[in-house]
Amino acid sequence: MLMFLFKILYRVESIDLNKIPKKGKFILCSNHISYLDPVLLGAYIPRYIYFMAKNELYNNRFLGSLVTFLNAFPVNRRTLDRKTISISFDILKEGNILGMFPEGTRSTDGTLRKGKKGMGFIAAYSKIHIIPMAISGANK
Numbered sequence: 001m002l003m004f005l006f007k008i009l010y011r012v013e014s015i016d017l018n019k020i021p022k023k024g025k026f027i028l029c030s031n032h033i034s035y036l037d038p039v040l041l042g043a044y045i046p047r048y049i050y051f052m053a054k055n056e057l058y059n060n061r062f063l064g065s066l067v068t069f070l071n072a073f074p075v076n077r078r079t080l081d082r083k084t085i086s087i088s089f090d091i092l093k094e095g096n097i098l099g100m101f102p103e104g105t106r107s108t109d110g111t112l113r114k115g116k117k118g119m120g121f122i123a124a125y126s127k128i129h130i131i132p133m134a135i136s137g138a139n140k
Helices: 002-010 037-044 055-059 061-069 082-093 118-126
Strands: 026-030 049-054 072-075 097-100 130-133
Touching: 026 037, 026 118, 037 049, 049 055, 049 082, 055 061, 055 072, 061 072, 072 082, 082 097, 082 118, 097 118
Parallel strands: 026 097, 026 130, 049 072, 049 097
Antiparallel strands: none
């Protein structure tokens, strides 16, 4: 349903989604240019994706409930967040997809910024494959 709406309202085009594994655990790594990015990825990838969401979203009861409903869990971006890393490992151990935006925040101008170390740490420690993905134009 969401995919249909995105195609009509925003003229979304997907390329090579058939390369996303139908089963198995991996980290889905994407740039982050819009608030809609997690919803967009969730609409087009036919599996549940578990995303990290900044702690600040959970300060608002409605937003906190919404992002939790959308399979997100909180991350403190200002420090090494051991609880979030533990949750990430659990998600992967269960054979799920962990969606990450390695820049750690949205890029409002679309410029790709330097990634944080967390994704590399989680991938290396858990020996999980990373599937790169790019989103273009969602910030417009």
